[in-house]
Amino acid sequence: MFWRILFDSIVRRKLRKALAVFAVWIGISLVVGLLMLSIDTGDKMNLELGSFGANIKVTPVSFSIPVTVGDYSLNSEKVSAYLEESAFQKLKEIFWRNNIMGIVPRLWASAQLNGKNVPLLGLWLEHKIPLEGGEVFVSGARQVYKHWAIQGNWPLSGAENTGLIGQELAGRLKVSLGDQVEVKTDKGSIDLEVLGIVSTGGQEDSAVIAFLETVQKLAGLQGKVSEADVSALTTPENRLAEKYRIDPKSLTSAEYERWYCTPYPENIASGIQETIPNSVARVVRRISETQGAVLTRIKGLMILLAIFTLISCSLSIMGILASAILDRRPEVALLQALGAKRTNVLALFLVEVAFLGILGGLLGGITGSWVGRGLIEAIFGGKPDGHLALLILSPFLGLIMALIGSLGPIWKALGENTAQVLHGN
Amino acid sequence: METLVIAFDRVSKCYPGGVYALSDVSLRIEQGEWVAVMGPSGSGKTTLLNILDGLDQPTSGRIEILGRDTSHFGTDEWSVFRRENIGLVFQQFYLIPYLTALENVMLAQYYHSMVDTKQAMKTLGRIKLMDRARHLPSQLSGGEQQRVCIARALINEPKIILADEPTGNLDEDNEKTVMDIFRGLHSEGHAIIMVTHNPNIGQLADRRIFLNHGKITRSN
Numbered sequence: 209m210f211w212r213i214l215f216d217s218i219v220r221r222k223l224r225k226a227l228a229v230f231a232v233w234i235g236i237s238l239v240v241g242l243l244m245l246s247i248d249t250g251d252k253m254n255l256e257l258g259s260f261g262a263n264i265k266v267t268p269v270s271f272s273i274p275v276t277v278g279d280y281s282l283n284s285e286k287v288s289a290y291l292e293e294s295a296f297q298k299l300k301e302i303f304w305r306n307n308i309m310g311i312v313p314r315l316w317a318s319a320q321l322n323g324k325n326v327p328l329l330g331l332w333l334e335h336k337i338p339l340e341g342g343e344v345f346v347s348g349a350r351q352v353y354k355h356w357a358i359q360g361n362w363p364l365s366g367a368e369n370t371g372l373i374g375q376e377l378a379g380r381l382k383v384s385l386g387d388q389v390e391v392k393t394d395k396g397s398i399d400l401e402v403l404g405i406v407s408t409g410g411q412e413d414s415a416v417i418a419f420l421e422t423v424q425k426l427a428g429l430q431g432k433v434s435e436a437d438v439s440a441l442t443t444p445e446n447r448l449a450e451k452y453r454i455d456p457k458s459l460t461s462a463e464y465e466r467w468y469c470t471p472y473p474e475n476i477a478s479g480i481q482e483t484i485p486n487s488v489a490r491v492v493r494r495i496s497e498t499q500g501a502v503l504t505r506i507k508g509l510m511i512l513l514a515i516f517t518l519i520s521c522s523l524s525i526m527g528i529l530a531s532a533i534l535d536r537r538p539e540v541a542l543l544q545a546l547g548a549k550r551t552n553v554l555a556l557f558l559v560e561v562a563f564l565g566i567l568g569g570l571l572g573g574i575t576g577s578w579v580g581r582g583l584i585e586a587i588f589g590g591k592p593d594g595h596l597a598l599l600i601l602s603p604f605l606g607l608i609m610a611l612i613g614s615l616g617p618i619w620k621a622l623g624e625n626t627a628q629v630l631h632g633n
Numbered sequence: 634m635e636t637l638v639i640a641f642d643r644v645s646k647c648y649p650g651g652v653y654a655l656s657d658v659s660l661r662i663e664q665g666e667w668v669a670v671m672g673p674s675g676s677g678k679t680t681l682l683n684i685l686d687g688l689d690q691p692t693s694g695r696i697e698i699l700g701r702d703t704s705h706f707g708t709d710e711w712s713v714f715r716r717e718n719i720g721l722v723f724q725q726f727y728l729i730p731y732l733t734a735l736e737n738v739m740l741a742q743y744y745h746s747m748v749d750t751k752q753a754m755k756t757l758g759r760i761k762l763m764d765r766a767r768h769l770p771s772q773l774s775g776g777e778q779q780r781v782c783i784a785r786a787l788i789n790e791p792k793i794i795l796a797d798e799p800t801g802n803l804d805e806d807n808e809k810t811v812m813d814i815f816r817g818l819h820s821e822g823h824a825i826i827m828v829t830h831n832p833n834i835g836q837l838a839d840r841r842i843f844l845n846h847g848k849i850t851r852s853n
Contacts, residue, residue: 209743212736213729220731220769542727545688546785547716547744549709627679627688630723 214560224532229568231528232606235521236572237579240602242517244580244595246510262352262437264477266489290432295484297337300345304479307471310352310439315420317427320392322381327415330423334365352439360385360404371400371418375407391416395428438480442473444504526613533617540621541629550622561614562607569606573599636664638793638824644694646680654680656847667825669838677847678828679797685826686719686795687711699792716745720786722796726778728770734781735766738788745789756784760814776807783814794818796827812837
C-alpha cells in the first residue's frame with residue numbers, strides 16, 4: 209500500500225509534482241552548468257592566457273671558468289653552450305607532460321640578406337611529436353606565440369624554403385609579402401619566400417624567421433638550439449607554495465606530497481630542467497604571475513557564483529516544496545488521525561520528495577551539462593572537457609536539495625495540532 | 634449487559650489565556666449507546682470530541698476509554714489505540730484526493746494491520762458505493778464522499794465511532810442517506826458520539842448532551 213500511495217500521489221497529481229521536479233531541475237541545471245564552467249575556467253583561461261606567451265624560458269647553462277692565481281681572480285671567460293633539440297621531444301614523457309601545452313626551441317644565428325647583416329631565427333613553426341598510444345602532439349610558434357601579429361600566412365611544415373620576416377626589418381630592407389630573398393651564411397645560402405611579415409614587439413621584429421632545421425643547416429649547428437620557450441598549464445602559487453619557498457623543511461610529509469604533485473610554475477620548470485641536459489629553466493614571472501593573479505580571481509569569482517547559485521536555488525526549491533507540503537497539512541493530519549505514526553508519515557513524504565529530487569537532479573544534470581557546454585563554447589570557443597562526475601553527482605545533489613528543502617516543512621506539518629487542522633478548532 | 638466504553642471524570646481543557654473550552658465535565662457512555670453532543674458554537678462540543686479521539690489533550694481530569702486510562706497517552710500510543718478502537722467521521726470528509734474511494738478505505742486498513750481489497754469492497758457495499766469504488770473523491774458527490782468517509786471509519790470494526798457534524802455539508806437527501814447508515818451502525822452495537830447542531834439528528838440519538846461554555850448544562 210505504501211508504494212501504491214506513492215505511485216498514486218505522483219501519477220494522479222502530475223502537475224504539482226511536475227512543478228517540484230521543475231524547480232529542482234532548473235536549480236540543478238544552473239548549479240551544474242556553473243560548476244562545469246568554474247571547473248573548466250582554470251584550464252581554459254590558462255590556455256587563453258597562453259596568448260601572453262610562454263611562461264617558462266629554457267636556456268643553456270652559461271658557466272664561468274675561474275682563473276685564479278693565489279687569492280686573485282684574474283678573469284672569467286664566459287662560455288656559451290647549445291641545447292640538444294632532441295631532448296625537447298622528451299618533455300612530453302615527463303611527469304608534467306599533460307601540463308606542457310607548447311614547446312618552441314629556438315636557434316639564433318647571423319646571416320646576410322640583400323648584403324646586410326641580419327639576425328636569423330630558426331624555430332619550430334609547427335612541429336609534430338609522436339606520443340604514446342599513436343597520438344601526435346603538435347607544437348610550435350603558431351601554437352605558443354598567439355600574440356604574434358602576422359600579416360600574410362604562417363609557413364606550413366614541409367615548405368622549408370618559406371619563412372617570415374620581422375616588421376622592422378621588412379620596412380628597413382623594403383621586403384614585401386611573397387618576395388624571394390636570399391639568406392646567406394658562411395655555411396650556405398637559401399632562397400626564402402616571405403610568407404608573412406610578423407610583429408612581436410620583441411627581437412623577432414628585426415629578424416628573419418625560418419624553420420629550425422633550415423637555420424641549423426645554414427649555421428652548421430645541426431641538432432642544436434640556443435634557447436626554448438615552453439608554455440605550461442600551471443597552478444597559481446598559493447600559501448603552500450609560499451611556505452615551501454620560505455622554508456622547504458617546514459612542510460609536513462603530506463604537505464610536501466601535495467606540493468610535489470601540484471603544477472606550480474617552479475615545479476614544472478624544475479621538471480624541464482632535469483629533462484634537458486645542461487639547461488636552466490626559468491619561470492617568466494611577468495607572465496606566470498599575471499596568469500596566476502587573473503586565474504585566482506576568476507576561479508574565486510566562479511566558485512562564489514556557483515555557491516550563491518546553489519544557495520539561491522536551494523532557497524527557491526525550499527520555498528516551492530515548503531508550500532507544496534504545507535498545502536498537504538490536512539493529509540498529514542488525516543494520516544495521523546487514521547493511526548499512522550510520525551515515522552510512517554515522514555517516510556511516505558520523504559520517499560516521494562526523494563524521488564522528485566532525484567528525477568529533477570537527473571534532468572538538471574543533463575540540461576546543466578548542456579548549459580555548461582554552451583557557456584564554455586560561447587566564452588572560450590573550445591570544446592569543454594567531459595564532466596561525467598557532475599552528471600553522476602547531480603541526482604544526489606537534487607536529492608540533497610529536495611530533502612533539505614522539505615524536511616523542515618514536513619516536520620512542521622507533523623508538529624501541527626492535528627485537531628486544529630481537521631476540526632478547525 | 635451494558636458495558637462502559639467511555640468515562641470522563643471532571644475533565645477540563647483550558648487554552649492559553651485562561652479560556653476554558655471544557656470545565657469539570659463528567660460523562661459516561663455505554664456500549665451501543667448513541668449520544669448526540671449539542672450546543673451553540675464555542676460551547677466545547679468539538680473540544681470534547683478531540684479529547685475523546687486523542688487529537689487533543691485535557692488540562693486536567695481522568696479519561697477512561699474501553700477500560701484504559703488514556704489521560705497520559707503519548708502521540709504514538711494514541712495512534713495505535715485510535716486505529717484499534719475508534720472510527721472518525723469528519724464534517725469535511727478529508728479523503729485523500731489522489732486515492733480512489735476503495736484506496737481511501739484501504740488506507741485505514743493499512744495503518745491498522747494489512748490491506749484486504751475484498752473486505753474494503755464489502756464495506757463499500759454496506760454503504761452502497763461498490764460501483765463507485767474506483768472513482769476519485771473529485772468524481773463523487775458530497776454525500777458519496779461522506780459515505781466513503783464512513784466506510785473508512787468502519788473498515789477496522791471499531792467499537793466507538795466519533796462523528797463531527799457528519800451531515801453539516803450535505804443536502805437533505807444525502808443527510809437522510811447518511812443518517813440511515815448511522816442508524817444501521819447503532820443497531821449493530823457501535824457506540825456513536827456525534828456532534829451536531831441539528832435538533833432532528835439529535836432526536837435520532839439515545840441521549841443528548843447539551844454543552845454551554847464548556848459545561849454540560851443538560852442531558853436527556
